[in-house]
Amino acid sequence: MGEKQINGENWGVCGKMNTGKTHITRELAAQIQARTNKPILVFDHANNPSYEDIVRVIDTDYLVKRKLKPGETYRISGEKDIDYFIMTATDYVRDTIVVLDDCGNYFTGNTTQIQMAFIMASKNNRNDVFYQFHNFNDISPKLCRAFQMLVIKEQAIGTIPDKVPNAPLVQILHDEVQAENDELDPMKIWSYRIYDIGMDYVYWEDPETKKLTGSPGREYFRE
């Protein structure tokens, strides 16, 4: 048999501020890294303090000059030319876990060709890409359709737009999250669901054991 190759996926991580998007993204990225030893690259254009602890700060040109080392974690902060980063990452970043913080600010409106190339390249470039944003309304429809995995946290606007794949089901998951959060300390509204769109699988965290459980969507939504 031939060699095995692990393809990448596009993850959408959606939730309003202080719902723990970064925390769950880091957990998920760490898990993927543990399995694959891929480097992690955080694109933090807005200097999010949640990523300040990553000490390997590089600039976009570093991606052209050097290959990211397996198992390491890098951060690009404060890049003003976002298109340049997107374009460079499309061409140079391979076998990497990419985290795009607050991408609702730039993957908005109509998807540009540069953005589309990046979105579509993740699978073949074996990049796992986490798109973090506050609201599905903020991001472009094409990006919405490119997600294979969704991490659903509570949005400020509770309605899931039609452009989201399986929007009615995502709406159910969002409403569940919101209901759980209503029972929590307002400073700890960290409930979430993970929805594997392609495999139709839902994951949720047991509030007591803090462990994730998964279930096929056809069973989950039947209940």
Added chain:
Amino acid sequence: MKNYSLFNRMGETPGNPKFEEVNDQLFGQRNVVEMPPNPQPSAAPLFDNHNPQDIPDQPRYGGFSEQDINMGRQFLNQNGYMPQQYMKDYHIDISDEHLMSIAKLSVNEILLKGKLTTEPFKFLASYGFKFLGNTAKAEEIKRLDVNGKIEVFKELLIEIQFQELKDLQRANNLKLPSTKELIAAYRLEFFDKLAGDGFENAIDLFEGIFNKFKNGGKAN
């Protein structure tokens, strides 16, 4: 267990118990795809033992059969270059017609058919890449011009004007170094190299950049 990254500083470890039960389902085998077996693990010999007489009479793209292209592409994917023997046996010369035929299948492969040795810009120019001017840089280059070849670089910052290639790129989702990509690649150090180390070293750098493109984006 190895502490893989600073991502684990928040308390997550690769063995994060949160994911124990769902690990394989969530992160595991579903993304693993079986690649076609590699028929030749070593670099060169894929085409060494073939018999040119066995080439079937298939529809041709300006001199290449579809099988030629597929075999060539397979070799390129595996080894990153096109063996001279293959080209010779299949009567492939680097004519415009052949190159343009290949271009219709993959613009990337054009870059492999030509030897980007000492005159890469001429090579590109011959296939329609037009280099437009940047006055300041043109003056700078002119000043550095020691052997006349540098004239080719005069119009360095760059508009790719070959509409047919661009159309093909759009139509077939082919990869062609765009203006911005080239500028991005250049602006790092090309002019420094040119000013500091002279023409030949700058050429080497240029080849490095194009090797990246011909290797499908992987930096050497």
